[in-house]
Amino acid sequence: MAEPVIAITKRRALGGSLALVAIVAIGVLMLSRGLALRDTAFFSGWLLLLMCLFLALYNLRKKLTYPPLMRSATWLQLHVYVGLVSIAVFVMHSGFKWPTGAFETLLWLFYTGTAASGLLGLYITRTFPPFLTRRDEEIIFERIPRLRREVREQAEALIVESVKQADTTTLSDFYAKSLATYFATPRNYWHHVFESRVPVKRMCADLKRLDRYLCDKEKAIAAQLDELIRAKDNLDYHWAVQGTLKGWLFIHIPLTYGLLLFAVVHAVLVHAFDGSVS
């Protein structure tokens, strides 16, 4: 069942080299066609469209689980390197110029948006997983809302208990002012994405500063509340990072569909008005 494994660095070097060779080859071909006064825009345009269609096929492959269509990991490698080559072809095709006209601008935006979201996706899928692994606990994304509700209910129960036991509202006031909204919804998205722990440290420090106003019973409850703040922070972290790992595709894929639609229309229009091209 074991398949040959190529070391990641070796694989990247091989893939990168092949992509570079492909880019140079396409560049040389276009240059030679240009020098021979032959069309280059149709050549690079069709090449780009075919590349985009191939790149879009990966999503279809993901839906076809069983037919023998190569492993998804192989498809992803091809997707990444063909995508990188397509950026170079796109630059050559557009002639290093900004688009003109509404249609061309939209087409340009769809391509750059798709390519940029793809590169962003590549970056986060390679860098975020180790951050998640370093957290103590693995949490299934779909379970987070339920776990968050449980943490909030526990926190609320503790606050009710603190009022009952100490007959003061120090903790409940703090909860209402600073923690109620924190426990209610996912918070601090950008902090979590950038691995910052400032908000949770600040919140725990604020709670700690209340100690001087708390009796022993309240202090014990505050200690439990501190744990719940950290537990909620951990849930928010997983929500933010796992959500980003899943969510970027919701930008990449719709942009791809838009790109394909505009690219096909673009090809039809170009051929419809190609009287000047021999």
Next chain:
Amino acid sequence: MPGAQTFEKPERWDLPFSQDLPNPDERRDMTEHDIGRLMSIEPFCHMDPANFPDRLPLRGILANDTRIRRYNNGDVIVRQGDYGNSAFLILNGKARVILETLDPKLVGRQVTKKRTAWESLVSVITRPRMPEVRDTSKYPQGHREREQTQQRGANEVAFVQDVSNVLRVDSDLFNKARSEVMQTGQVFGELAALGRIQRSATVVADGEAVLLEIRWQGLRDLRKFDETLRKHIDDRFRKRGLAATLRAAPLLNKLTEGAVAKVAQAAIFETYGSYDWYGSYQQLRKRDEDPLKNEPVIASEGHYPNGLLIIRAGFARLSHRRGNGEQTYSYLGKGQVYGLAELAYNAKNPHKMVPLSSTLRAVGYVDVVHIPTKLFEQMILPHIPADEIPPLPAWSTTSDTPPVADNVPPARGGSAATTSSKQLNPGLTEFLVENRFINGTATMVIDLDRCTRCDDCVRACATGHTNNPRFIRHGVVFDHFMVANACMHCADPVCMIGCPTGAIHRTAEGGVVVINDVTCIGCGTCAASCPYDNIRMVDIRDEDNPDALLVDPRAGKPIAKATKCDLCNEHHGGPACQRACPHDALKRVDMRELEPHLPWLNR
């Protein structure tokens, strides 16, 4: 229950063994006459029906857990290497056990029928929108099935675990191969059936023969309630196990048959640990105790090596002292040996002998064949090439125990001193042994540093399995590896032990542990027995009314079925989870053969 559809709850003997055959022509109910005849012959005539409980009467076992099979001359009865789920008693005629390994093609090994790419594609597109939808007409207790039962034989109902026995061994080959004849009254196949292991030899009919095939659940119950049969089977189990192990041991393959027989005479068959170890292991996990304290010691570090140990079945932990504790550095499985390095060294250096360099413990249960030192030195050692004798670990030749990092001895598949592409991280070894994941032949390991938690693996699994994934992407984590809650297709599948109908079984080819949905009665025994919590009970629906759960009208409870990973056995290309992972973060790892996976584990 609102929105429910009633359906009779399945029971153990709904589908007698005699009807559980792929070929409708071979299905024949056990009649009262058959049972009466069986009760008049050995070993059944010595059994006291009073020893059997009311719920499992002797006649009931014979009627429902046995079947009479007829074979023509040369018909293959069992194939070497197949995983057996039954034993055989020769009622009439003779059978010949082939003592040589035959070409699997010649003995017609059954190959699991795979779906074509088109069938796979269609099944993905046309799958029901609700989870766990079944065609209940296939169930014996189904209304439609009842109608079909009246004309049984005309319609084919496929039950997957049976081995087709219609292929014959080529007569020339049959005559040339070294073989032994078994006469009427002899029992065979019980070793593989009870041990959940592969058949050790091919058996063919020698002339026309009539055999009683006993489903292993029936054999287990007969053994349980009849003391004489239990002793008889246990004795044969040991004797045959010993001979088969010695014949299969690579160290002994240069010995003549006579020499092997001599070794077999002096060798000792030992069993450590408990056959049903999963119960104690589950309790151990709950109590969070040190597992080493509960594992029987087979041989201790520092003791004199009094013989070579060959692991016949099960797993054993290798550890050595580190400070006030012990570090696990490797494990041994079927066919591996313990003590070879020390015995070879001591034979060469009789005045500078070394003791055993590690402690061997039974993980779960272990069958061991013990070959005494003298016999080993006289008969086996001279035939072992020098380069096949492993070196002693560094600490066994020095007085002080050196730092472990410099002296971790070879692990399975390589030295484990430091982690390189050819070595396994010592901590990972300890983790795998500690959690008994070494039992897995297709353990789902996820590299969390690469896994983006996209759940493509889960979706792919659900796509091929009635919209419900057969695993949970969650499990125990060591460093950046997670062993997910997916069936590991254990070398010793203890989940099979309690199954009353034989629904959970190993495929003859490959030994994949699968569940026959038709014969599963939803008792949950396998799910409770799985030490790794990898079997789930699910409530099922009828494809004619998928919005409603099927409910047993008598108990008012949903009809449940056991489900688990089947390694996408019916599909081409291997497990969908592994193929669907875009980041190469998920592997199904055979713990018996870690070497091919080391580059991935250490990348």
